[in-house]
Amino acid sequence: xxxKRALIKKLEDQxxxxxxxxxxxxxxxRVHTRIIEGQKERxxxxxxxxxxxxxxxxxxxxxxxxxxxxEGMQRVFPLHSPRIAKIEVxxxxxxxxxxxxxxxxxxxxxAKVKGKLGNTRRVLRGANxxxxxxxxxxxxxxxxxxxxxxxxxxxASAAASEE
Numbered sequence: 001x002x003x004k005r006a007l008i009k010k011l012e013d014q015x016x017x018x019x020x021x022x023x024x025x026x027x028x029x030r031v032h033t034r035i036i037e038g039q040k041e042r043x044x045x046x047x048x049x050x051x052x053x054x055x056x057x058x059x060x061x062x063x064x065x066x067x068x069x070x071e072g073m074q075r076v077f078p079l080h081s082p083r084i085a086k087i088e089v090x091x092x093x094x095x096x097x098x099x100x101x102x103x104x105x106x107x108x109x110x111a112k113v114k115g116k117l118g119n120t121r122r123v124l125r126g127a128n129x130x131x132x133x134x135x136x137x138x139x140x141x142x143x144x145x146x147x148x149x150x151x152x153x154x155x156a157s158a159a160a161s162e163e
């Protein structure tokens with residue numbers, strides 16, 4: 001039996017994606033899904049709030065809820081599905097429950113999830129992940145145009161340039 005388990009684990013390790021961002025229940029995400037219609041392939045985006053995460057490993061799923069045209073809709077996505085092109089975390093939610101099924105029947109302001117305060121960033125899982133408080137670009141020492149430096153960083157960079 002252990003040989004079969006090792007074989008299954010090896011197959012699962014090949015199928016698991018490493019470019020999935022870290023997201024939790026309550027976060028607002030944009031899921032880019034590949035839709036194949038005949039010979040054509042297109043990307044469809046489903047934006048909503050993550051109301052649950054189930055399972056683990058290769059069979060892990062997450063449920064996204066959104067309200068469109070006054071109707072609430074949920075969609076369950078397998079996390080490691082090859083049909084998912086990309087997952088973007090647009091807003092981090094601040095919730096204290098593991099399942100947000102109470103949002104399904106809620107309308108208006110009651111259907112909103114309180115957001116986290118501050119500029120918190122999460123990084124990708126896997127080999128190309130940076131330190132917990134850094135984006136991959138920050139870990140390489142790069143800074144994007146238009147970003148302001150923290151005051152302590154400005155004085156440190158000014159002192160370094162004077163030397």
